[in-house]
Amino acid sequence: MPLHETDAFVLRTFTLKEADKVCVFFTRDAGKLRGVAHGARRLRSKYGASLESFTEVALVYFQKENKELVSVSDCEIIRSQFFEGMSSELLGVMHYLAELVIEFIPDHEPDERVYKLIAATLESLRGSTRSQLPPIVRYFEIWMLKLAGFFPDWKYCSICHRELMQEPSVWLTNEGAPQCASCSRMLGDELGSIEWRTIQEILTQSPAKFLSSPRDEYVINQIGYIAMRLISRVLERELRSYEVLDRLRPVETC
Numbered sequence: 001m002p003l004h005e006t007d008a009f010v011l012r013t014f015t016l017k018e019a020d021k022v023c024v025f026f027t028r029d030a031g032k033l034r035g036v037a038h039g040a041r042r043l044r045s046k047y048g049a050s051l052e053s054f055t056e057v058a059l060v061y062f063q064k065e066n067k068e069l070v071s072v073s074d075c076e077i078i079r080s081q082f083f084e085g086m087s088s089e090l091l092g093v094m095h096y097l098a099e100l101v102i103e104f105i106p107d108h109e110p111d112e113r114v115y116k117l118i119a120a121t122l123e124s125l126r127g128s129t130r131s132q133l134p135p136i137v138r139y140f141e142i143w144m145l146k147l148a149g150f151f152p153d154w155k156y157c158s159i160c161h162r163e164l165m166q167e168p169s170v171w172l173t174n175e176g177a178p179q180c181a182s183c184s185r186m187l188g189d190e191l192g193s194i195e196w197r198t199i200q201e202i203l204t205q206s207p208a209k210f211l212s213s214p215r216d217e218y219v220i221n222q223i224g225y226i227a228m229r230l231i232s233r234v235l236e237r238e239l240r241s242y243e244v245l246d247r248l249r250p251v252e253t254c
């Protein structure tokens with residue numbers, strides 16, 4: 001069986017049987033995958049702290065044919081996200097961001113943009129103040145929506161191609177395409193011009209650059225409400241297809 005080596009972020013771990021853990025990874029080379037770390041629950045496990053959420057690891061694994069779960073052979077810490085005195089808010093944020101990746105990103109689809117997004121977001125989180133946490137979370141949510149097909153072309157109305165920058169409001173269709181007032185007939189999710197401009201900044205700036213300007217709390221909250229609505233819409237759509245997939249796919253372990 002060939003061994004695969006790739007950098008990866010640990011997203012979540014579950015207990016499997018007495019001594020083992022199942023881990024969800026986002027790998028650089030193979031996208032999201034689930035693997036069994038044998039013996040990871042033992043007291044003196046070779047994995048140590050490498051399976052904590054968002055630890056970046058050098059992962060070595062092998063995959064048996066027709067098995068849904070890969071087997072973790074080695075997992076060395078490249079960079080741990082945990083530090084002494086880490087706030088519960090920060091832990092909560094990291095847990096939520098990991099959930100978004102697990103829910104939004106399909107298995108086995110490598111995507112360098114996702115890997116870089118996680119790396120850059122974690123970098124910003126490390127140096128963040130408490131008041132910077134909401135803008136970072138909004139940044140990540142908007143990018144998850146973008147990767148799910150929202151905001152396909154955010155410069156122009158998707159019907160009449162009018163430039164949207166000057167419009168007082170923009171409306172999003174159910175599929176996430178932006179439209180001007182007259183094309184949308186004001187139906188859909190309305191975004192005010194400041195919110196729309198802020199979303200454009202998210203989509204064109206690194207997290208560090210986005211955080212370098214002070215962000216109005218009200219605008220960030222408004223984007224949060226919109227993002228929450230859009231995320232639940234995407235997940236309902238996805239969850240229905242996952243249910244069908246799950247019925248077709250027997251659960252297999254190593």
Ligand SMILES: [Zn+2]
Nearest residue numbers: 157160180183
């Ligand atoms: Zn239009």
